Amino acid sequence: MDTTQSDYDVNAENSIEFDQLCHMCVSLFDEKVTWEKDWENDDYRLHHDIFSLTRSAAGGCLVCSLILGQVTPENVKRLQQDLAELVTHPSWQIGISIYVRTYRMSCATLRIAARGNVLTDDFYRSADEKQGGWFAIGELLIQFEEDDYTNATRSKAFCTCSDASIAQITEWMGQCITTHEKCLEIQTLAATRDVLPKRLLDLSSAAKCGRVRLVPTATMPQDTLYITLSHCWGGNCPTTLSVDNVRSFEDGVEMSILPRTFQDAIMITTKLSVQYLWIDALCIVQDSPDDTEWRHEASIMGDIYANSSATLAATTSENSNGGLLYRRNPLSIWPCRVVANWTCFKPGRVVVSVDQMTHGRNMKPLEDRAWAFQEWLLSKRLIHFSHDQVRWECYCLAASELYPQGLDEVDEHNQGLTAKRIIINLSNKGSAFHALWEWIRMEYSAKRLTKATDKLTAFSGIARMVHKVLKSAPEDYCAGLWRPKLLTELLWERYGDHESDRPSGVYIAPTWSWASLNGRFWRPWDVSKRGHWLVNVIETRIQHVEDIFGPVNSGCLVVRGRLCHVTLTVVERNPRYPGNFHWKLTHIDGAYVNHISSANLDYHQLGKADLAQESSCYFMPMREDQDVIYVPSFFLQGLLLKPTESLNGQYYRIGLLIVRRYNGDPEFTVSMAQGRDLRPEKFGINDQDSGFRVIEIV
Numbered sequence: 001m002d003t004t005q006s007d008y009d010v011n012a013e014n015s016i017e018f019d020q021l022c023h024m025c026v027s028l029f030d031e032k033v034t035w036e037k038d039w040e041n042d043d044y045r046l047h048h049d050i051f052s053l054t055r056s057a058a059g060g061c062l063v064c065s066l067i068l069g070q071v072t073p074e075n076v077k078r079l080q081q082d083l084a085e086l087v088t089h090p091s092w093q094i095g096i097s098i099y100v101r102t103y104r105m106s107c108a109t110l111r112i113a114a115r116g117n118v119l120t121d122d123f124y125r126s127a128d129e130k131q132g133g134w135f136a137i138g139e140l141l142i143q144f145e146e147d148d149y150t151n152a153t154r155s156k157a158f159c160t161c162s163d164a165s166i167a168q169i170t171e172w173m174g175q176c177i178t179t180h181e182k183c184l185e186i187q188t189l190a191a192t193r194d195v196l197p198k199r200l201l202d203l204s205s206a207a208k209c210g211r212v213r214l215v216p217t218a219t220m221p222q223d224t225l226y227i228t229l230s231h232c233w234g235g236n237c238p239t240t241l242s243v244d245n246v247r248s249f250e251d252g253v254e255m256s257i258l259p260r261t262f263q264d265a266i267m268i269t270t271k272l273s274v275q276y277l278w279i280d281a282l283c284i285v286q287d288s289p290d291d292t293e294w295r296h297e298a299s300i301m302g303d304i305y306a307n308s309s310a311t312l313a314a315t316t317s318e319n320s321n322g323g324l325l326y327r328r329n330p331l332s333i334w335p336c337r338v339v340a341n342w343t344c345f346k347p348g349r350v351v352v353s354v355d356q357m358t359h360g361r362n363m364k365p366l367e368d369r370a371w372a373f374q375e376w377l378l379s380k381r382l383i384h385f386s387h388d389q390v391r392w393e394c395y396c397l398a399a400s401e402l403y404p405q406g407l408d409e410v411d412e413h414n415q416g417l418t419a420k421r422i423i424i425n426l427s428n429k430g431s432a433f434h435a436l437w438e439w440i441r442m443e444y445s446a447k448r449l450t451k452a453t454d455k456l457t458a459f460s461g462i463a464r465m466v467h468k469v470l471k472s473a474p475e476d477y478c479a480g481l482w483r484p485k486l487l488t489e490l491l492w493e494r495y496g497d498h499e500s501d502r503p504s505g506v507y508i509a510p511t512w513s514w515a516s517l518n519g520r521f522w523r524p525w526d527v528s529k530r531g532h533w534l535v536n537v538i539e540t541r542i543q544h545v546e547d548i549f550g551p552v553n554s555g556c557l558v559v560r561g562r563l564c565h566v567t568l569t570v571v572e573r574n575p576r577y578p579g580n581f582h583w584k585l586t587h588i589d590g591a592y593v594n595h596i597s598s599a600n601l602d603y604h605q606l607g608k609a610d611l612a613q614e615s616s617c618y619f620m621p622m623r624e625d626q627d628v629i630y631v632p633s634f635f636l637q638g639l640l641l642k643p644t645e646s647l648n649g650q651y652y653r654i655g656l657l658i659v660r661r662y663n664g665d666p667e668f669t670v671s672m673a674q675g676r677d678l679r680p681e682k683f684g685i686n687d688q689d690s691g692f693r694v695i696e697i698v
Contacts, residue, residue: 002568011072016028016060016152016156016330016331017060018059018062018334018336018337019062019063019337019338020061020062021062021063021336021338022056022059022061022063022064022410023073024047024048024056025056025063028045028063028096028110028348029338029339029340029341029342030341030366030400031342031343031347034451035309039488044095044096044097044098044113044134045095045097046094046095047094047095047096048064048093048094049083049094050076050079050080050083050093050094050114050242051080051083053067053094054068054076055067057329057331057332062331062334062336062352063140063336063338063352064330065332065355066140066331066332066335066336066352066353067094067096067112067140067434068078068332068352068355069329069332069333069502070112070137070138070139070389071137072140074317075137075453078224079093079114079582082114093114093115093354094112094113094114094115095113095114095115095134095556096110096112096113097113097143098110098111098113099111100345102139104343107141107142107143107144107147107677108142108143108345109139109140109142109355110139110140110141110142110352110640111136111138111139112136112137112138112139112140112573113134113135113136113137114134114135114137114383115134115135116137119381125314138167138682139355139641140352140353140355140369141352141353141354141355142340142350142351142352143299143350143351143353144346144348144349144350144351145337145348145349145350145351145497148335148351148353148402149403149405150334150335150351150402151190151401151402151403151404152355152369153336154330154334155330155334155401156330157330158327158328158329158330159325159326159327159328160324160328160385160386160387160388160389160390161264161271161324161325161385162270162327164269164270165390165401166272168390168392168401168404169272169383169392170272171400171404172381172392172394172397172404172617173272173310173381175397176381176394176396176397177481179263180394180395180396180397181520182395182396182424183380183394183395183396186423186424187306187395188425189380189426189465189468189469190306190377190379190380190423190465190603191303191306191307192302192306192461192464192465192468192661193300193303194222194307195222195300195302195303195304196217196222196224196226196307197217197226197278197283197284197297197300197304198214198216198217198218198277198283198284198293198296198297199214199215199217199283199284200214200215200217200220200224200277200278200283201215201266201276201277201278201279201282201283202214202215202275202276203266203274203275203276203277204275205272206255206266207270209511210250210254210255210256211252211253211254211255212255212258212266212277213249213250213251213253214241214246214249214250214282214283215250215276217229224276225274225275225276225309225594226274226275226276226277226278226308226309226310227269227272227274227276227277227278227308227309227310227311227312227622227669228277228278228279228304228305228310228311228312228375229261229262229265229277229278229279229280229312229313229314230305230311230312230313230314230366230371230372230375230376230379230382231261231265231279231313231314231317231320231366232314232317232318232319232320232322232365232366232369232372233319233320233449233450234317234318234319234320234322235319237259237281237284237319237320238259238320239257239258239259239262239280239281239320239585240281240286240288241281241283241284241285242285242286243285243287243288244252246285249282255293258282259319259320259321260320260321260322260323261314261317261319261320261321261434262279262281262282262320262324263323263406263421264323264324264325264385265277265312265314266280267578268324269312269313270308272311274309278304278308280297281320283297287457295545295546298454298457298460298550299457299460299546299549299550300456300460300461301374301375301460301461302374302378302460302461302462303461304462305374305375305378305379305601306378306379306380306461306465308379308380308384309380309381310379310380310381310382310636311375311376311379311380311381311382311383312324312383312385312563313366313372313375313376313382313383313384313385314366314385315348315363315364315366315367315385315386315391316363316364316365316366316385316386316387317361317366317385318365320388324385324388325385326385326386326692327439328387328388328389330551332388333354333388333389333401333402333436334353334402335352335353335354335402336351336352336353337349337350337351337352338352340347346561347368353402354402354549358581362386362387362388363384363386368447368448369447369448369449370444370447370448370454370455370459371449371454371458371574372447373443373444373447373458373680374444374458374459374461374462375460376393377422377423377440377462378461378462378465379489380394380395380605381393381394382394382442389402395423395424400549422436422439423465426440426466426469430519433469433470434482434485437466437470437482438489438523440462440466441480441514441521442466442495442520442521442522442523443678444459444462445495445514445515445519445520445521446519446520452503452506452518453503453506453508453512455508455509455515455551456479456480456508456509456515456549456550456551456552457550457551459480459692460516460547460549460550461549463477463480463549464549464624466650467549472484474548474549475548477548477549478513478540478542478555479509479510479513479515479555480509480514481512481513481514482512483540484591486537486540487533487535487536487537487622488523488527489523490622490639491523491525491527491622491623491637491656492514492521492522492523492656493522493523493524493600493602493655494517494519494520494521494600494601494603494655495519495520495521495522496520499609500517500518500519500602500603501517501518501519501603502516502518502602502603503518506552507553507554509552509555509586510552510554510555510556510557510697510698511602511652511654511697511698512557512639512653512654512697512698513555516602517603518603519603524658525625525635525637525658527623527625528625528626530625530626531612531622531623531624531625531626531659532623533622533623534557534561534562534621534622534623534638535560535561535562535620535621535622536558536559536560536561537557537558537559538558538559538694539557539558540555540556540557540558540686541554541555541556541558542554542556543555543558554698555698556696556697556698557696557697557698558694558696559620559693559695559696559697560622560692560694560695561622561692561693561694561695562620562621562691562692563618563619563620563641563693563695564588564589564618564619565588565589565590565616565617565618565619566585566587566588566589566616566617566618566619566640567585567586567587567614567615567616568583568584568585568586568599568614568615568616568617568657569586569613570582570583570584570613570614571583571584571585579593581600582598582600583598583599583600583601583615583655584597584598584599585597585599585619585657587658587696588619592674595659595660595661596653596659597656597657597658597659597661598657598658598660599640599655599656600617600655600656600657600658601640601654601655602653602654602655607689614622616638617640617641617642617650617654618640618641618642618643619638619639619641620638620639620641620680621636621637621638622636622638622639623636623637623638624636625637627660635658635660636657636658636659637656637657637658638656638657639653639655639656639657639697640653640654640655640656640657641653641654641695641697642654644698645661647696649693649694649695649696650695650696650697650698651695651696651697651698652698655696
């Protein structure tokens with residue numbers, strides 16, 4: 001259903017009255033109430049059950065509406081189901097506690113808890129862990145009116161794209177263009193090439209005739225203004241540009257045939273007085289021979305977003321029919337202003353509002369998508385359309401309708417508005433360049449892709465931008481790794497217990513690159529000045545598909561180092577905590593060892609059934625470091641490898657092994673250095689019987 005402002009009953013807006021309270025919420029601010037300053041006591045005041053809370057919110061109670069707005073519709077249903085299973089009185093289901101924030105004495109927190117069996121990602125346990133105990137489900141912020149900086153104008157509109165919303169977006173854009181000098185400086189970093197997309201949608205007839213037309217950009221000036229769309233396809237997009245329909249799109253098509261998200265983007269772009277709009281599904285031929293057009297446009301995708309005037313993000317839409325505009329209850333968004341007659345706290349006029357640190361659901365699912373990570377990072381200005389409100393990001397300001405003057409840096413992170421902060425830090429940090437570059441890649445690796453083969457393609461714009469900032473040669477980019485720090489960057493591992501694998505049947509990247517893994521990576525140990533390298537890379541060979549920052553056909557490292565045969569066994573890390581399993585080194589060249597070790601395999605998940613399971617492979621120690629905690633102990637980091645079936649002396653990576661606190665044991669070092677049972681002709685070129693071997697890792 002197309003959701004526009006005209007769909008909403010004006011009478012409904014006129015019926016909205018702010019600051020109304022039900023009798024139970026009035027009692028929260030009564031002088032007879034005594035609130036504890038220590039929230040850990042979980043002294044909850046009984047408030048409503050979920051049904052009464054819903055009725056009270058529908059009746060116009062602003063605080064009940066704010067409380068209900070903290071709970072997702074799915075969890076409202078869960079609470080309703082739980083109510084039937086509780087043995088306690090139903091009126092005990094919702095509890096309220098107010099406490100002063102110890103780090104910020106000028107404000108208090110109104111904590112909302114549910115009594116029942118609910119425990120999801122949006123619910124976290126409070127102090128009472130027993131069944132039927134309290135589960136904290138949300139928080140509201142209470143500030144004295146003089147300290148409040150929420151929007152003084154509270155819109156009664158039921159749509160997230162009201163005239164007030166468009167006016168706010170226009171104001172943000174005007175501020176950015178005319179007063180944000182830092183934005184202009186950083187925009188030159190994000191855009192690496194002055195290019196236009198091959199086609200744009202011309203919206204000049206959209207408002208009057210309801211039609212849009214696809215136009216080529218070959219003859220347009222390079223500074224043509226256009227807006228881009230960031231969205232989830234959600235599987236198959238119902239309308240895309242193809243070889244068969246490109247001519248009809250060039251002649252012009254009715255907006256009504258387009259998915260709702262595209263229609264909303266067209267409407268908002270015209271309201272912002274911009275003539276051109278770029279949508280990937282409608283501006284790139286999706287079935288061109290050998291995907292030639294898609295590959296070309298994908299290679300400049302980062303610059304398409306970086307050069308656009310702004311990006312509209314369908315942040316909470318699951319697919320192209322989800323839209324950008326949503327119906328919302330204004331009472332669940334805007335703050336309540338009320339007089340508190342407390343004797344336990346300072347009395348006076350206070351403002352109850354949604355905290356800046358809102359649930360991450362207001363930025364999902366698009367926040368979790370890999371393509372969106374690049375789009376958000378590189379766009380000059382980013383406008384998020386969420387279920388609750390519109391949010392803004394540029395390099396100088398992160399804001400929302402509720403907090404139009406901006407969020408502080410901590411709250412930007414908690415709202416997920418961190419994309420712009422990355423590039424700001426990258427442009428300022430100097431010596432910390434590499435740490436930020438690595439952090440960007442770790443964050444990206446956690447994002448999801450529909451097509452695994454897009455892993456390096458969807459990151460190419462970011463890679464190109466960072467290499468521009470680092471003033472690094474394009475050849476320094478090695479399938480996701482950076483050549484000047486190549487040895488350090490090879491020491492990555494799968495993050496925690498997150499599920500991961502290497503996609504079968506398709507080639508993504510060489511196994512020594514994090515990009516080969518379908519999952520999140522990190523580097524658990526940093527290198528120190530006290531350590532030294534045990535290997536050196538002789539040659540790096542990368543065969544690119546086209547773009548040096550894009551996908552690759554193959555990759556090979558020729559490495560000189562020591563190699564030994566090891567056996568790993570699954571053990572329980574700590575019997576006191578059942579279910580915590582890991583791989584441990586138990587044998588080196590057939591001899592039993594008992595060193596503290598941890599092996600992280602790239603794509604193996606462990607369970608109780610794996611206990612006593614063994615894995616035989618090869619270990620190449622990469623670096624020896626002194627343990628700064630257990631001085632004078634040392635630890636080794638190195639790659640776990642297995643031989644390929646295609647070529648002697650060629651290996652592929654299966655994981656990372658860390659051996660800790662071996663106290664400089666010379667016998668241990670020798671056993672790691674020598675491959676006593678390894679024949680050089682099979683396992684690599686023997687380097688003059690020194691224990692070193694030259695091998696290939698692919």
